[in-house]
Amino acid sequence: MCSEIRIYVACLAAYNSGYLHGAWIDACDELDDIQEQVQSILKSSPIEDAEEYAIHDYEGFDGYGLSEYEGLESVQETASFIDEYPAIGGELLNHFGGSLEDAKKAAEESYSGCYKSLDDYAEELTDNTSEIPENLAYYIDYERMGRDMEMSGDIYTIETAHDEVHIFWSH
Known part of the structure; x- marks a missing residue:
């Protein structure tokens, strides 16, 4: 390649x-x-x-x-x-203003994976951290959770294609 x-x-x-x-x-x-x-x-x-x-x-x-x-x-x-890092390398460099050191650190330490959407990530994160009673699961707004995580600065995303969002933790 x-x-x-x-x-x-x-x-x-x-x-x-x-x-x-x-x-x-x-x-x-x-x-x-x-x-x-x-x-x-x-x-x-x-x-x-x-x-x-x-x-x-x-x-x-x-x-x-x-x-x-x-x-x-x-x-x-x-x-x-x-x-x-062919899927994310160039965009990570752009995200960090060309800092190769910061881009490498993010790729190695902060990367959470590639998801179909931010709400899919929020749902997986929630499912992996706690048991949600089935009768309450329908009330959880994963789209809003994902958006709030991104807007609060906890995570940042790089979208490389339709239905392809790479998630990184900010800290």
Whole structure:
């Protein structure tokens, strides 16, 4: 899957001289391999002594945006995280303002799972924590419980598709 997470690296000297010179690079490759590929692009540039590059395009980062001048180490770490958590990685990074450390911590420690809806989660959580008498079960509003948990800040959600809500505890 990681081969679908890639960046297009362009030689800036060539670009500024009116040439499109660059290549797509698998962003999950080892950092040394990525750096070698970038150096190869610069060495084969139609402009002599080219030294600078930029990321002119990217694919597979699942809604997370890269800077044109993002460091290669950051790109590789981000791509590897998204590859490890393909359904939620990009959105987690967005949720935490690009903090890879916070996104990793949430994925590893705060993730409660994927549910059809927030009310399904509230119902499962309630069923697992207490025995509700059958005659009272019909009076519980799980939709409201789920909404209240989210609005209070106890949980946050990432919706990745229709009927696909990922739930995370905030604390």
